[in-house]
Amino acid sequence: xxxxxxxxxxxxxxxxxxxxxxxxxxxxxxxxxxxxxxxxxxxxxxxxxxxxxxxxxxxxxxxxxxxxxxxxxxxxxxxxxxxxxxxxxxxxxxxxxxxxxxxxxxxxxxxxxxxxxxxxxxxxxxxxxxxxx
Numbered sequence: 001x002x003x004x005x006x007x008x009x010x011x012x013x014x015x016x017x018x019x020x021x022x023x024x025x026x027x028x029x030x031x032x033x034x035x036x037x038x039x040x041x042x043x044x045x046x047x048x049x050x051x052x053x054x055x056x057x058x059x060x061x062x063x064x065x066x067x068x069x070x071x072x073x074x075x076x077x078x079x080x081x082x083x084x085x086x087x088x089x090x091x092x093x094x095x096x097x098x099x100x101x102x103x104x105x106x107x108x109x110x111x112x113x114x115x116x117x118x119x120x121x122x123x124x125x126x127x128x129x130x131x132x133x
Contacts, residue, residue, distance in 0.1 A: 001034060001046055009034055013053035018082035019062070020098060020114050021133075022055045026126060030056040037081055039064040052082045057119065061112040068107030071100075080108040093132070096123035 010032070016023045017032060024032045035054040038044030041064050054062070067078050080090055090105035091098055098114045100106030109115065126132040 017055040018052040019058040068111035070103035
């Protein structure tokens with residue numbers, strides 16, 4: 001992937017993970033990455049419309065998953081697509097926790113393990129200093 005595409009994806013995301021919203025400067029030990037919304041193994045392309053800017057934890061947790069199970073309905077649903085969906089329609093914060101508002105949001109929170117203890121701790125620290133948005 002060329003540098004121009006990487007820059008475009010990073011700037012479009014305002015240098016924050018498009019899944020958990022963590023800003024790059026809040027995760028200095030791990031560089032955010034390009035993530036294929038539809039993974040290459042499922043014939044996803046390097047077109048910017050299929051790319052998202054993600055933190056390492058979201059990228060590794062999502063891996064090649066396209067769907068997950070909604071914890072409330074037990075239905076299999078597609079994961080959140082930051083190119084086609086709006087974050088605030090599917091997620092919100094309750095304190096430092098990210099909650100899913102829709103089946104897609106709930107399944108994405110679960111598959112990406114968005115509320116594992118270290119992530120909650122970091123978000124709580126950011127909330128305490130007024131930098132969680």
